Amino acid sequence: MAIVPNMPRSWRVETKPHKFCPGCGHGLVLKALGEAIDELDIQDRVVFGCDIGCSLLAWDFFNVDIVQTHHGRTTPVMTGIKRARPDRICIAYMGDGGGYAIGSQHLVNAATRNEKITAILVNNCNYGMTGGQMAPTTLPEMKTETTPYGRDVEETGYPTQGPEMVAAIAREGAYTARGTVANVRQLKNYLKKALQNQLEEKGFSFVEALSGCPTNWSTNAKATWAFLEENMTKYFKVGEVKVPVKEEE
Amino acid sequence: MVEKAITGEKRAFMTGNEAVAWAALAAEAEIMYGYPITPQNEIMHYWTRLAPKYGRKFLQTEDEISAGFTTCGGVLAGKRAFTATAGPGNILMQEAMSMAEMLRIPTVVVVQQRGGPSTATVIYSQQETTLTCFGGNGEGLRIVYSTSSHQELFDYTIKAFQIAWKYRFPTFVLGDGYQAKMRESLYLYNPEEKGIPLAEPYPFLGQEGRPGVEREPSHLRNTYNTEEELYQIISRYVEDYERMTPEVVEYQASDFEDAEIVLIAHGIVSRAARAAVKALRSEGLKVGYFRPITLRPFPVGKLREIAPKAKKLVVAESAQGQLFKLVQEALYGETVPLEPYFKPGLGITSEELVEFIMF
Numbered sequence: 265m266a267i268v269p270n271m272p273r274s275w276r277v278e279t280k281p282h283k284f285c286p287g288c289g290h291g292l293v294l295k296a297l298g299e300a301i302d303e304l305d306i307q308d309r310v311v312f313g314c315d316i317g318c319s320l321l322a323w324d325f326f327n328v329d330i331v332q333t334h335h336g337r338t339t340p341v342m343t344g345i346k347r348a349r350p351d352r353i354c355i356a357y358m359g360d361g362g363g364y365a366i367g368s369q370h371l372v373n374a375a376t377r378n379e380k381i382t383a384i385l386v387n388n389c390n391y392g393m394t395g396g397q398m399a400p401t402t403l404p405e406m407k408t409e410t411t412p413y414g415r416d417v418e419e420t421g422y423p424t425q426g427p428e429m430v431a432a433i434a435r436e437g438a439y440t441a442r443g444t445v446a447n448v449r450q451l452k453n454y455l456k457k458a459l460q461n462q463l464e465e466k467g468f469s470f471v472e473a474l475s476g477c478p479t480n481w482s483t484n485a486k487a488t489w490a491f492l493e494e495n496m497t498k499y500f501k502v503g504e505v506k507v508p509v510k511e512e513e
Numbered sequence: 514m515v516e517k518a519i520t521g522e523k524r525a526f527m528t529g530n531e532a533v534a535w536a537a538l539a540a541e542a543e544i545m546y547g548y549p550i551t552p553q554n555e556i557m558h559y560w561t562r563l564a565p566k567y568g569r570k571f572l573q574t575e576d577e578i579s580a581g582f583t584t585c586g587g588v589l590a591g592k593r594a595f596t597a598t599a600g601p602g603n604i605l606m607q608e609a610m611s612m613a614e615m616l617r618i619p620t621v622v623v624v625q626q627r628g629g630p631s632t633a634t635v636i637y638s639q640q641e642t643t644l645t646c647f648g649g650n651g652e653g654l655r656i657v658y659s660t661s662s663h664q665e666l667f668d669y670t671i672k673a674f675q676i677a678w679k680y681r682f683p684t685f686v687l688g689d690g691y692q693a694k695m696r697e698s699l700y701l702y703n704p705e706e707k708g709i710p711l712a713e714p715y716p717f718l719g720q721e722g723r724p725g726v727e728r729e730p731s732h733l734r735n736t737y738n739t740e741e742e743l744y745q746i747i748s749r750y751v752e753d754y755e756r757m758t759p760e761v762v763e764y765q766a767s768d769f770e771d772a773e774i775v776l777i778a779h780g781i782v783s784r785a786a787r788a789a790v791k792a793l794r795s796e797g798l799k800v801g802y803f804r805p806i807t808l809r810p811f812p813v814g815k816l817r818e819i820a821p822k823a824k825k826l827v828v829a830e831s832a833q834g835q836l837f838k839l840v841q842e843a844l845y846g847e848t849v850p851l852e853p854y855f856k857p858g859l860g861i862t863s864e865e866l867v868e869f870i871m872f
Contacts, residue, residue: 276725308723311590316736323734327725329718331589332734333582334612340579344586345718347572348544348594352719373575 272298274307276327283321285392287488289475290318292445293386294325296452296473297355301328304459306353311345313338315358315367318392322357336367339374342381353462354381361391364400364424371426371470375434378467382458385426385470387500388477396480400424403499408480423499430470431506437467441504444474446493454504466508474500518567522702529692532663533597533623534559535701536670541711542621543592544570546583550602551635552690553625557597577602581609581620588618589733591716593674595621599690600629603641603648610683611649615735617750618717619677623670623686625693628858637690638858639780642835645685646809652747654754656684656761657809659779663697669806671704678712680757687808689831691781691860754810763806764815768794772801774870775823777816778861779805779836782829788863793870800870805839813843820849827870829854829861 271277275298284290301307310328314320316335323332333341342354363371363385371383390408391397397410401423405414427440434440439461443451451473458469474496476488483491518538525532533556537545545564547557561571574580580596587594598606603624613620626641628634647653656676658669669686677684704711717731724730737743765783768790769775778786783804793800803819805812820826826849830836833855841851854861854869 276730308721308727309719311718320734320736323736324732327723327730329720329724329731330733331616331718331731332736333585334608334735337578337582337609337612340574340582341586341589343572343574343579344546344583344594345590346586347546347570347583348587348590348592349716349719352590369575370579373579 272302274298274301274326274328276324279324282325284318285479287476287478287485288318289388289445289473290322290386292448293384293451293473293475294322296448297384297455298326299452300456300459303456304463306459306463309351309353310355311342311352312355312357313342315362317359317362319357319359319362319386336362336365336370338362339367339370339383343374343379346379346381350380353459356381356383358383358385359392360385360387360389360399360401364426371430372433375430375438375468375470378435378438380462380465380467382462382469384455385472386475387426387472388475389496390477390480392477392480403495425500426472427470427505434468434506437508438506439467439469439508440471440506442472442474442500442502444492444497444502445476446474446489447502461508474502516567517703518563519701519703521706522700524698525701526696526698527663528555528694528696529663529666529688530555530625530694531559532667532699533670533686534563536667537595538563538567538569539701539704540671540674541593542569542595542674544572544587544594546572546574546580546587546594546596548574548577548580548598548602550577550599552627552693553597553599553623555693556623577605578608581606584620585609585613585618588620589717590719591714593712593714595623597623597625599625600627600641601632603644607644607648610655611651612735613683614649614651614654616733617681618683619681620683621673621677622683624688626687626689634858635690637831637860639689639782639831640835640857641687642808642832643838645687652751653809654750655682655809656680656807657687658685658806659687659808660692661781661783663692664699666692667699667701671709674712675710676761678714680753680761682754687780689781758810761807762810762812764812765802765804765806766815766819767802769801769803769819769822771799772822773799773824774827775801775803775819776827776829776866776870777803777836777840778829779808782831782861785861785863785866786829789866789870792863792867796871798870808839811839811843816840816843817847820844820847823849825850825852827852827854829866831856831859831861833857
């Protein structure tokens with residue numbers, strides 16, 4: 265008898281197995297997200313937007329309405345939908361290039377305006393889809409296709425710390441956190457809180473998820489997890505960065 | 514139910530930008546997304562003053578990239594959404610409009626042309642013709658109305674919503690800084706009272722019912738895996754576009770039956786052209802007039818009917834040959850000579866056209 269894997273109810277079974285590389289973290293982020301959607305029972309209200317880059321492979325991932333947009337432009341598309349239909353739960357799903365490089369102005373301004381949407385950004389320290397170039401999140405000294413001798417911070421600056429940046433910009437009511445695919449339960453918890461924040465119309469919500477890219481890192485399973493759990497978490501601190509102040513009981 | 518913005522017919526004297534804002538209200542546009550750029554700013558200014566009174570919305574975005582993509586979002590959500598821009602803003606807007614072409618999102622964009630290239634002038638030109646017709650990394654599957662007066666700005670802005678939603682191609686109203694800033698008289702009216710149909714919007718995303726259970730989910734993408742897959746999609750879009758063309762193509766033509774020279778112009782320059790033709794006729798010269806109203810799709814059929822009877826065609830425009838190229842393409846194979854009258858970024862008067870043709 266075939267073993268049926270335990271999938272979130274909001275997943276679209278017909279499009280599984282998914283299209284991400286073996287060992288990619290996207291599947292785990294989307295599992296955590298699927299569970300969060302299920303637990304909040306918002307499947308019929310969610311509109312999910314995915315970016316260009318590996319995140320676009322999520323375009324048919326869920327049994328929710330999905331639009332795959334342009335590189336960096338998922339945040340404005342979801343903002344446009346939310347402004348026109350405030351009753352929808354809008355999720356903008358992107359990579360580190362989409363959110364911190366080409367679409368950084370959209371992330372910054374959506375946070376400034378406290379848009380009532382949820383942005384989820386998967387940080388794997390490189391541009392995966394295009395073949396492993398330096399991303400805003402590439403760690404110092406890390407080798408990529410465009411930093412073959414290692415990232416020189418004198419030349420290219422330090423990696424972007426997204427949730428910290430968003431927390432500094434966003435007003436009271438916003439939620440920002442950094443989770444990791446190494447702790448899916450915690451990540452799900454953050455995603456759920458982010459969505460809850462949107463449901464309660466408190467403000468912008470942003471979750472970065474640390475994730476592995478064995479294909480472009482050229483790492484085996486062990487080395488992938490070691491890089492994720494040791495190297496990345498030294499620079500990118502996992503935890504909640506900004507949470508709305510609890511109302512008086 | 515929110516109060517109607519316009520009832521009955523009202524004579525007004527206002528700027529073109531104001532006329533566009535009233536037209537969007539009359540067309541029951543529900544939300545505008547915009548970013549400041551001269552000479553379209555007052556569309557936003559009037560909209561932001563009027564919109565709350567009629568339950569409409571506005572979002573000022575961080576740039577035109579965002580204005581274009583939020584407009585796409587508004588339309589995907591099932592609303593009559595629009596934006597307005599000009600010049601360098603029009604360049605940035607093209608990225609979103611390329612997605613609108615691929616996903617068949619019926620966006621409405623009002624362009625008030627300014628000088629180019631680059632920042633150039635904030636005043637006037639017809640240099641955004643090529644960009645507006647063919648911007649993006651695709652085939653220019655869009656509808657472009659080139660207006661020549663405030664009445665037309667009002668009429669075609671209303672029409673743009675209806676046509677965009679009917680055929681699902683991004684639709685542009687191509688005005689210019691003169692039309693935007695000048696005051697002129699026009700009639701404001703409620704289109705429904707005149708039997709002019711309004712756009713019938715529907716959501717592409719966020720419909721009722723649980724996706725995958727009570728209905729199929731909407732999964733929209735603009736990325737394809739193979740050349741064949743893309744080719745199939747684009748071929749179908751091109752077929753749709755060609756089927757639509759005879760239904761939407763518009764032009765003005767007069768005095769061409771016996772014309773030896775036909776003067777061709779679009780937008781506000783066509784007013785100078787029409788006046789010039791009238792003046793030249795009174796001098797006994799056999800001069801005709803042709804004006805494409807839709808630049809995309811271009812009124813190829815009518816032009817090919819008129820052109821061979823003339824000895825010469827004169828193309829006048831406030832650009833260095835952007836309309837000329839469209840005319841050339843439409844007339845491929847015809848031998849009638851084309852004479853350019855190009856004034857990039859500069860207005861054109863009827864007097865100078867009369868002089869050019871007479872001497």
